[in-house]
Amino acid sequence: MHPESYLAQCGSRWDSRTGAVSMPVYQTATFKHPGLGQSTGYDYSRSGNPTRAVLEETMAWLDGGCRGLAFASGMAALDCLARLFVPGDRIVVTEDLYGGTYRLFERLYRPLGIEAVYVDTADTRAVAAALAQGAKALLVESPTNPLLKIADLRTLGCLAREHGALFAVDNTFMTPLLQRPLHLGADVVVYSATKYVNGHDDVVAGLLVAREPEVAERLAFFQNAAGAVLGPQDSWLVLRGLKTLAVRLARQQANAQAVAAFLAAHPAVARVHYPGLPDHPGHDRQRGQAAGFGAMVSFMLNDPAKAPDILAGVELFLFAESLGGVESLITLPAVQTHADIEPGTRARLGVTDGLLRLSIGLEDPADLVADLARVL
Known part of the structure; x- marks a missing residue:
């Protein structure tokens, strides 16, 4: 079955x-x-x-x-x-x-x-x-x-x-x-x-x-x-x-692909982390061991100082911790989910004040992209 x-x-x-x-x-x-x-x-x-x-x-x-x-x-x-x-x-x-x-x-x-x-x-x-x-x-x-x-x-x-x-x-x-x-x-x-x-x-x-x-x-x-x-x-x-896991994941992954592609082309973004992008270092590896790439996306800003304004300015994305729900969320891992990791280790890994993490939900992908385009 x-x-x-x-x-x-x-x-x-x-x-x-x-x-x-x-x-x-x-x-x-x-x-x-x-x-x-x-x-x-x-x-x-x-x-x-x-x-x-x-x-x-x-x-x-x-x-x-x-x-x-x-x-x-x-x-x-x-x-x-x-x-x-x-x-x-x-x-x-x-x-x-x-x-x-x-x-x-x-x-x-x-x-x-x-x-x-x-x-x-x-x-x-x-x-x-x-x-x-x-x-x-x-x-x-x-x-x-x-x-x-x-x-x-x-x-x-x-x-x-x-x-x-x-x-x-x-x-x-x-x-x-x-x-x-x-x-x-x-x-x-x-x-x-x-x-x-x-x-x-x-x-x-x-x-x-x-x-x-x-x-x-x-x-x-x-x-x-x-x-x-x-x-x-x-x-x-x-x-x-x-x-409803199967239908949720299908929509969330499609939305994540669209959001990641938008971010990868945006001049305010230095780097996008999403294994569904062909240039991701683990793209081929993930294709060989999994049936999809998931719906989590993170990206590095060219100017980390803009992160607070982005978090305050989003209207469709919810500024909240956790992930995987039907609602799209945005968070700053360095000061939220990963605050317990010592600053030097975070900096070495790349979990800095300019790294934002997105959990992509079930909203219309055009609306998600528009929300990010406006704050970026």
């Missing part, structure tokens, strides 16, 4: 007793036991809830994994993943990554003795060199946030196996409809389901999908033990968002 067909009906056939087409919201903390030593399969909603279970099963099917796990946020999902490691472990991580992930490793896990080593994961040789020094895991964003660099996931998967490292991919920007990291060698896929998976800017949620039962069981233990699970109402909202 094609993923689009599966998603259109996710949860629609679960309730055989009533025939409910929409997956019911099981807004309950606990479940009645049939008898002593007996269970319906559900006991307490932290350990398992039918609405959350359908979401988790849907994501496992989409990614081709053995199990999915839903969390109260994307950071809660990453925190669960990080619990696989112990003091003395070393993790190779994408250097231009979401600032919250950097904060998690630097402020929470480095003091516990878990070391994150940051490399350009679009540079396969740099990753190989870092893994050769010993690492328990490789965590990659691809495309990266906010510079949209593309890693060679197949090759990195081979390198991780060669060095005995767990390979995890943050697939938030792509979703399983555009990129399936488990099929490219990853062991675990991470999502901020707040973004494209839900797609309506009304839920905060996170997801993990594991390829093998051994890793899945450990992650499920941590999920239950720590308890940062996604509630049933939010699980239902994410399921509802998944039903």
